[in-house]
Amino acid sequence: MTSVIGLLLMLITVTDGVVTHCDGRQNGAQCYGALGGTVSLQLMDDFSGIYRYQLKAKNVNVLSGRNNTPPVIIMKDRSSFIPSNGTFWIHNLSRNDSGEYELQTFDSNGKQTENRTLQLLVQGVVTHCDGRQNGAQCYGALGGTVSLQLMDDFSGIHRYQVKAKNVTVLSGGKKQQPVIMRKDRSSFIPSNGTFWIHNLSRNDSGEYRLTTHDSNGKLIENRTLQLLVQAPVSSVSLVSECLSQGEMKVSCSSEGGDSPQYRWTLNGKSLTEAKLLSGNKQTNIITLKQHVSGRLVCSSWNHVSSASKEININNCGFIYIDCTINGTKISKWVFKENNTLCVEPTTEKQSIMVGVLSALLIFLLVGIAMICTRKKTPIVKAEVGDQELIYTDVRIVKQQSKKLTRKPCEDVDVEYGQVKFRERPQHMDTAADVYAMVQKRQGT
Known part of the structure; x- marks a missing residue:
């Protein structure tokens, strides 16, 4: 089939984007490339027989070479060249790549053998x-x-x-x-x-x-x-606003797009009606219920493009209370910082607990003291016939009426209390008299 004179263009969708092929072997050819894609410019059938050549873009050399020497490529990170089939590739196209490209070839005497141009236009979608x-x-x-x-x-x-x-x-x-x-x-x-x-x-x-x-x-x-x-959708913006009862109003807007449509997702899943107070997942303004939180994404699209924006949302500082006060049931969302309803009297409870613990501690200390005192109660023994006379709680009381100087152990009254008799153990031959906790008391 006879090829088209001037321009032969074919676009192929690949994993890396759109690849555009353009036949630039005719002078004045018009070529197109996709923004972010790749363009293949067919400059000649074969460069192997060309003594010297150069390709200029906006009067700047982007490709040069000569017979039997490797080509010099200015934009190595985005360009490639195959001399055997005469194709020059530009990858990751930007709008700055648009413009006139001029190819010049020379013979061994330096005489120009060919000079032709092509126009490259990099487009969006x-x-x-x-x-x-x-x-x-x-x-x-x-x-x-x-x-x-x-x-x-x-x-x-x-x-x-x-x-x-x-x-x-x-x-x-x-x-x-x-x-x-x-x-x-x-x-x-x-x-x-x-x-x-x-x-x-x-x-x-x-x-x-x-x-x-x-x-x-x-x-x-x-x-x-x-x-x-x-017109394609160029960008999307999201604005969120907390309402008086803890709901969240979110507005999604797009720039540049004709007849935009919207869809919402929450944490990677389609937003359900159960999480909405008003609006639906296909409108650009929605109101979320108080308990909803997570990663919210709004996508705006039309038949030729799409764009999206995401935000992280929380519960606006509201809490849900559920209690009964004076017989009245209270169940609603309130702002946590200003809430005075259904608040547990934590201070009073803490005071009661401190009092109880203090009383228990006192009782414990008294009990320990009594046990220790009882263990240390003195026992005084004396023998009466075949029986032992046991004196406990022996006290010596000072005499209060006389202030005479006396020698120790003179005129001392001794009181004995809790006298008990018990049978003397048969195996004991003798027993020492034991007196403890003797207290002096002056005679009256």
Whole structure:
């Protein structure tokens, strides 16, 4: 099949993004690349026979080389070159890569043998639409590229044409090359039946009609598709606000997008109605119940793009109280810092506990003292016949009425109390008299 003069473009979606292939072997070729993607520029069939060459972008050398020497690539981290098939690759495209690229070749005498240019335009969003069914609805991103799959293959179609708003934008046939009305913004690949529109504007929206005819001019097929160009969503912002009863109001807004739609997730799962006081998971403003917390994500999207934003939310400092005061049941959410309801009298309870523990400690100490005193109670023994006379609690009392100086042990009254008799043990021959806790008391 005869190739398209000027531009042959094909976009392939791969894991690393969009890869754009452009035939730049014709002077003035228009090429397109996807933002963040890769473009392959077919500069020549083979550079191995070229004595010296250089490629400039905005008058700056980005590629140079000569026969039998390795090429010099300025942007090694984002560019690559295959001399044997004449392709120059630019990866991770940015808008700064857009512009004019000029290729110059020279012979061994330094004479210029070729000088041609191509234009590269890096665009934001590339969309694909299957338009092989009548009435298909397709979408394109404002400023981006749309690929319309019109047929599997046009190589066997005798004559065809595509009209947009009753104006022919593409025509061709089995024995003639395709005619593209807007060559600066459109391209066509008959072998895979795709029609590309680049740098989309809102004027590109509307109905596109494809008609095919046989060799006798008879109409074979007549079908349409609708193309709608939308501005892509550029960014999303989230604003949260705590309400008076502990609820949380969250607003989600997007910038730049046409007809944005919204969806919410909480901790990686779709937000359920049970966690909402108002709104639903498809509106941009929701009110969450008091107990809801975690990672909240709002996604804004339309048919050509999407963006999202996340925040971590908590319970706004509210607590749920449930108690009965003076016979009245109280169950509600309150702000913890200002709450005076259902508060346990912790101070009074602590005072009571301290008192109880103190009393127990006192009783314990008194008990220990009594036990120790009882163990140390003196016992005084004396013998009376075959019996022992036992004196306990012996006290010596001072005489209070006389203040005479006396020798120790003179005129001392001795009191005995708790006198008990018991049988003398048979095995004891003698026993010593034992007197303890003797207290002196002066005679009256």
